[in-house]
Amino acid sequence: MDLLIKNAKLKEGGAYVDIAVENGVFQAVEQSIAGNGCKEIDAGGNLVVPPFIDPHVHLDAVLSVGDPQFNNTGTLLEGIRIWGERKKTLTKEVIVDNAVEAVKWEVANGVQQIRTHADTTDPTLTTVEALLEVKEAVKDIADVQIVAFPQDGIFTSKDGAPLMEKAMQMGVDVVGGIPHNEFTREDGVADVEFAFELAEKYDALIDIHVDETGDDQSRFVEVMAKLAIETGMGSRVTASHATSMHNFNNDYAFKLIGILKRSNMNVITNPFDNSVLQNRTDGYPRRRGHTRVDELDARGVNVSIGHDSIMDPWYPMGKGSMLQAANLLMHTAHMSGYDQIHRLFEMITDNTAVTMNTADKYGIEKGKPANFSILDTDTVFDALRLNSECLYVVREGRIISEAVPAKRKVIHDGYEHDIDFKLKK
Numbered sequence: 114m115d116l117l118i119k120n121a122k123l124k125e126g127g128a129y130v131d132i133a134v135e136n137g138v139f140q141a142v143e144q145s146i147a148g149n150g151c152k153e154i155d156a157g158g159n160l161v162v163p164p165f166i167d168p169h170v171h172l173d174a175v176l177s178v179g180d181p182q183f184n185n186t187g188t189l190l191e192g193i194r195i196w197g198e199r200k201k202t203l204t205k206e207v208i209v210d211n212a213v214e215a216v217k218w219e220v221a222n223g224v225q226q227i228r229t230h231a232d233t234t235d236p237t238l239t240t241v242e243a244l245l246e247v248k249e250a251v252k253d254i255a256d257v258q259i260v261a262f263p264q265d266g267i268f269t270s271k272d273g274a275p276l277m278e279k280a281m282q283m284g285v286d287v288v289g290g291i292p293h294n295e296f297t298r299e300d301g302v303a304d305v306e307f308a309f310e311l312a313e314k315y316d317a318l319i320d321i322h323v324d325e326t327g328d329d330q331s332r333f334v335e336v337m338a339k340l341a342i343e344t345g346m347g348s349r350v351t352a353s354h355a356t357s358m359h360n361f362n363n364d365y366a367f368k369l370i371g372i373l374k375r376s377n378m379n380v381i382t383n384p385f386d387n388s389v390l391q392n393r394t395d396g397y398p399r400r401r402g403h404t405r406v407d408e409l410d411a412r413g414v415n416v417s418i419g420h421d422s423i424m425d426p427w428y429p430m431g432k433g434s435m436l437q438a439a440n441l442l443m444h445t446a447h448m449s450g451y452d453q454i455h456r457l458f459e460m461i462t463d464n465t466a467v468t469m470n471t472a473d474k475y476g477i478e479k480g481k482p483a484n485f486s487i488l489d490t491d492t493v494f495d496a497l498r499l500n501s502e503c504l505y506v507v508r509e510g511r512i513i514s515e516a517v518p519a520k521r522k523v524i525h526d527g528y529e530h531d532i533d534f535k536l537k538k
C-alpha cells in the first residue's frame with residue numbers, strides 16, 4: 114500500500130470508508146484499513162469522488178479573451194469574427210502555453226479527463242499540431258481526447274474535407290462536424306455523413322457541434338441519430354450543444370428524444386456558452402439557449418456537461434470548474450429539485466465517463482486507476498452550492514493538486530465568528 118485515505122464518504126449520506134492505493138490502482142475500499150506507515154490523508158468525512166470530466170472545451174482558444182479585442186455584442190458571430198482575426202497571427206507556442214495553463218486550472222478543480230476541439234479550418238493545422246503537443250505535455254495530470262473540429266464548415270470551402278482527414282492522420286481521436294454552419298440543409302446532412310464515414314475509416318469516436326443555434330428549423334440531431342442506429346456506433350457518438358432542441362415544437366422534440374434514446378447516443382450541454390450565445394436575437398420574451406436537459410435525462414438519454422470556453426471570444430469568464438458549470442445549469446435548466454441536483458453531479462462524473470467511452474477505467478473500485486478528488490464537503494448539494502474546493506486531487510496514487518480553503522471570520526458583538534457557509538449540524 115502506497116497511500117491510505119481515511120474517513121472518506123463515497124456518496125452523500127453513505128458510511129465512512131478507508132481507501133487503499135497501491136501501484137497507482139485502488140487496492141481496497143473497506144470500512145477500516147490499518148496503516149502500514151505509508152502516506153495517510155484523513156478525508157474527515159468529506160466526499161471522495163472520481164475525477165470530474167470536461168467533455169467539451171476549446172483548448173486552442175482558451176485564455177485569449179481581449180486579443181485582439183473583446184466581444185462587445187456577446188454574440189456567436191462576433192466571437193467567430195474575432196477568432197478569425199486572432200487565427201491570422203496565432204502561433205503554436207501561444208496555443209500550447211494557454212492550453213497547458215487552462216488544463217492546470219481544470220486539474221485544480223478536480224478534472225482529469227478532457228475532450229478538446231481543435232479547429233481544422235486553418236490550412237496550416239497549427240491548432241491540431243499544438244493540441245497534440247498539449248495532450249502529450251499534460252498526460253501526467255490529465256487524459257486528453259482531441260476532436261477534429263471544422264469551425265467554419267466542412268463544405269464551405271474546398272479544403273474543409275481534406276483538412277479533416279489530415280487531422281485524423283495526425284493522430285486526432287474524435288471526428289467533429291458543424292452541420293448547422295454549412296451553407297445549405299443538404300450540405301449539413303453531408304457534413305454529418307462525412308463525419309460518420311471518417312470515423313468508421315479511422316475507428317474514431319464522433320462528437321459533432323450540432324444545431325448550436327436558436328433556429329428551430331435546424332434539425333441535424335435527427336440525422337446523427339439515424340446514422341448512429343444504422344451504423345451501430347451508438348454510444349461512440351455525441352451530439353454537442355443541440356440548442357435548437359429548446360425551440361422545437363413539443364411534438365417533434367418528443368419524437369426526437371425517443372429516437373435519441375433508441376440510438377444510445379450521448380448529448381453534451383454547455384451551460385456557460387449556451388446561456389449567453391443562443392437566442393440572442395429574441396428580444397423579449399427571451400428563450401433559454403440550451404438543450405432540453407431535464408426531458409432528455411428523464412427519458413434515459415445520457416447527458417453530460419461541458420465547459421466549452423474558458424476566457425475566449427465566445428465566453429469571457431470561467432475558471433475550469435465543472436461544479437460551477439453544473440451550478441449554472443441548475444438555474445438555467447430549472448433543475449433545482451433535490452434529486453435533479455444529484456443528477457447534475459452525475460452529468461459531470463459518471464455520465465461523462467460514458468460519453469468519453471472511458472467508463473471501464475472510471476470510478477472508485479478495486480483494480481481501477483486510483484484517480485479521485487477529496488472535496489471540502491460531505492454533500493453533493495454543498496459541492497454544487499459552494500463550488501467546493503478540491504482539497505486533494507490524486508492521479509494514479511500521486512497527489513497532483515492541493516488546496517487550502519479560505520478562512521473567514523466575522524467580528525460581531527465583540528467575538529470572532531468562523532464562517533464556512535455550511536449549515537450547523
Ligand code: FE2
Pocket residue numbers: 169171230322421
Ligand atoms: Fe463548442
